[in-house]
Amino acid sequence: MIQRQIIAIGDNGFRKDPSIHGLNRFILSRTQKPQPRICVIPTASGDQESYVDDFFKVFQSYDCRLSQLSLFRGETEHIEDLILSQDILYITGGNTRNLLTLWKDWGVDHFIRKAYENGTVLAGGSAGSLCWFSEGITDSIPGRFSALKCLGFLKESNCPHYDEEGRRPSYHHHILMGDVPSGYAAENGVALHFIDEQFVEAVSAYSEKNAYFVERRNGSPKEMKIPARKLT
Numbered sequence: 001m002i003q004r005q006i007i008a009i010g011d012n013g014f015r016k017d018p019s020i021h022g023l024n025r026f027i028l029s030r031t032q033k034p035q036p037r038i039c040v041i042p043t044a045s046g047d048q049e050s051y052v053d054d055f056f057k058v059f060q061s062y063d064c065r066l067s068q069l070s071l072f073r074g075e076t077e078h079i080e081d082l083i084l085s086q087d088i089l090y091i092t093g094g095n096t097r098n099l100l101t102l103w104k105d106w107g108v109d110h111f112i113r114k115a116y117e118n119g120t121v122l123a124g125g126s127a128g129s130l131c132w133f134s135e136g137i138t139d140s141i142p143g144r145f146s147a148l149k150c151l152g153f154l155k156e157s158n159c160p161h162y163d164e165e166g167r168r169p170s171y172h173h174h175i176l177m178g179d180v181p182s183g184y185a186a187e188n189g190v191a192l193h194f195i196d197e198q199f200v201e202a203v204s205a206y207s208e209k210n211a212y213f214v215e216r217r218n219g220s221p222k223e224m225k226i227p228a229r230k231l232t
Contacts, residue, residue: 002117002119003119003195004117004195005195006132007123007194008130008158008160009125009186010125010162010187010188010209010211011125011189012092012125019189023203024062025062027123030121031088035063036088037065037067038067039068039083040052040055040067040069041090041108041124042055044091044093044095045095047073052068069083079108080107083111084118089124090123091131092128093126094126096130109151113151122153129158130160132158133157134154134183135148137167145166147179156181156184156199162212163209164188173221175214182213185213186211187209190204191203203229210225
């Protein structure tokens with residue numbers, strides 16, 4: 001039976017910090033394949049080489065097959081074929097608004113939707129988390145946090161980097177004002193795992209980090225802590 005899975009991380013999860021290995025292994029394990037094919041898509045960063053280099057340096061230590069999709073350099077002739085051949089699509093952080101605009105122009109959002117329906121695991125941090133939700137809080141416009149309509153694979157809203165200055169009050173404000181629906185927030189190092197569009201659990205590389213569900217209740221924002229399962 002095909003499962004549709006999304007792993008939405010509060011920040012760019014593929015850091016060189018050894019503590020993050022548990023989270024990387026968790027993502028790879030969700031395919032239940034011995035050598036999963038994983039493609040990094042760094043559109044949100046403008047296909048910044050340092051993002052790709054860091055990703056390859058980290059993931060080449062695991063038993064997986066790596067590739068990348070660059071829209072800016074135009075190196076992939078058959079984009080849909082590449083996307084549909086993957087077991088995992090990993091989206092890096094950056095500017096979510098730019099990511100959504102380019103994906104829609106190239107049809108990448110439709111190709112990813114098809115891959116998702118076929119069982120490809122969707123993962124990513126920051127912009128690579130926010131993009132899967134109906135709406136969320138972004139700093140894509142410099143100088144402020146604003147609400148952004150996203151792909152809507154998941155019906156809830158999202159706020160990554162929840163433990164960074166200004167994120168929590170901004171998310172609360174936009175939910176209170178009805179700019180975005182109720183949804184999930186994740187601190188840096190925390191991943192939200194969804195199966196068939198249903199939230200399953202929060203996992204983390206760090207014991208002190210958490211996720212949260214935030215909703216409007218009785219005219220004020222209410223926050224429920226979701227303890228994250230510590231990954232070894």
